[in-house]
Amino acid sequence: MTTPVIDTLNTRVTIRTYQDKPVSEEMVQAILGAARRSPTSSNMQTYSIVVVRDPETKKQLAVLAGNQKHVEECPVFFAFCADLHRLEMACALHGEPLVKSLETTLVATVDAALVGMSAQTAVESLGLGAVMIGGMRNHPAEVAALLGLPLGVYVVFGMCVGWPDPINLPAQKPRLPEELVIHYERYDDSDPTPLVQQYDAALAEHYNAQGNNQHAAAWSGPIARRLNGKIRPFLRPTLEKLGFAFD
Ligand SMILES: Cc1cc2nc3c(=O)[nH]c(=O)nc-3n(C[C@H](O)[C@H](O)[C@H](O)COP(=O)(O)O)c2cc1C
Known part of the structure; x- marks a missing residue:
């Protein structure tokens, strides 16, 4: 059994090289609109998306992601953020504090991930290609400063979007049985x-x-070889400084 959405998911592959061709604002808006319909924990919508087209910002993000050239080369980059900042404001409207915990960190991170995946499916349904960028967590504080994120917001992952280069189309990677x-x-x-x-x-x-x-x-x-030591051991203290809790 199949549908256009199932077809999109079944044929997708991560795309890291792009044609030198812009992605229209109409497409970006269609992608963002669809992503915003994602399910969200208790309707809290604890995410934000920063859309980056500025070449200099993408260049700096590429370096912070560990010199990932596709971040610089893609016409448009989305940063999917966990966002407790807005929730804190909503609580303050009622004179209440937002008590942060591991649960609020997970809720915001999961919300950002779900919106990111919906965006990627929308991207791919348009014939565009994308690669998610977990490398945004290599230097979370520098990324937050570059994108002007307030306290209580961090980039969970980014996404490069562009028109796939037809000469460099990768084959689908097999999946676990x-x-x-x-x-x-x-x-x-x-x-x-x-x-x-x-x-x-x-x-x-x-x-x-x-x-x-x-x-x-x-x-x-x-x-x-990758997991025989702690990955990104700085992550907890850095995210705590950025306004997230882990207890
Ligand atoms: C959360 C997340 C973060 C990722 N981060 C990166 C990244 O920083 N750089 C990169 O080149 N690919 C990144 N990827 C892409 C994966 O490497 C890719 O999805 C995986 O190898 C499977 O390949 P496929 O998507 O083509 O099937 C990421 C994927 C996910 C889901």
Whole structure:
């Protein structure tokens, strides 16, 4: 069974190279309008989106994201922010404090992520391409300063949007076997090793076909090397300084 939305999701692929062609304001507004219809926890709408077209700002964001050239090269960049600032104002209207907690941090982060995913689906349904940029959390304070974010707002991730370069269209990356990620009624906790190894081989084949030589454990290998230490250990203290709580 399929629908235009299911087709869009089934055929999507992350796009990191773009044609030198603008994305119209009409398209940007259609994307943002659709994204704003996303479900949101208790209708709190604890997110904001900063739309960036300015070349100098994109250049600086690209550096802060770890020199990701697509951030500079894309015609339009969206920063999806968790936003407790506006909620604090709403509480203040009634003389109440906003008591921040791990839960309010999660609510705002999830809201931003949902809006971001809706935006990406809208982008792809228009024939545009996108890549999400978690690299925005490499330097959250610098990113917040650059975008003028008030206390209580941080960029969860960004998104580069542009017209896909037809010469550099990537092939779809295979996904983990369905049995590993979909469970019916109860979680199936049987040994995932054979299916993980099967996926390691499938992903290696995919990378090799792209001319990107990978050793056999193409999925589990990089993950094991990446996760053997704390990632972004500065994140908690930095986000606390930006007005978020974790307890
Ligand atoms: C939250 C999030 C953050 C991401 N951050 C980056 C990033 O900083 N740079 C990048 O090149 N790709 C980034 N990606 C894209 C992923 O690498 C990509 O989705 C994944 O490899 C699967 O490939 P596919 O989307 O083409 O299927 C991010 C994806 C997500 C969902």
